[in-house]
Amino acid sequence: MKLVRWLLGRLILLLNFVFSPKGIKRSEKEQQAVNEKSKSLALYQFNACPFCVKVRRAMKRLTVNVELRDAKNNSQYREELLTEGGKSKVPCLRIEQNGEVQWLYESSDIVNYLEEQFKTN
Template sequence: MAANHNLELYVMTGCPYCIKVERFLKDNGISIPQRNITTDREAEQNLIAVGGKRQVPCLFIDGAPLYESSDIIAWAQKNLL
């Protein structure tokens, strides 16, 4: 199912909402490439350029940003499980 979408998860070190999403993914055996805006300046710039804001977690689905941990988890439950 993930193969049907180009996915990329933007996170930040120490962000509790990012940890919530990461824990859900790990618990359900879902692997999504991650970019940490704390350590990757290019990722941070891309997040702002494409998403319009520096907010994490942000899941890019085929290039479109999805914010809010609960929304990301709901999307993953519906599309990746």
């Protein structure tokens, strides 16, 4: 079973690489504003998780730079996800605003949040 999961994970990553979406073209000033706004975000994820790939593709499509935190291979991030977020589930977007932290778990909810925050006119 581990071999099948490993092979599927590699296939997902390969297809993601081959069919990678193009990002939004913004002016330098607009992109700096997006980068500044996205500094308060962190995505807890597994590299080959299909739902995590979905969120990373949305980030690329929106040209949003979010810190990626590997909760599979980094015990500190895995522990943060469990103790602060309440669940050991990925993908999870950590959103810090005005000193408060919100944890957003479902990939579709995360994509919707990113689209609302970083859409272009």
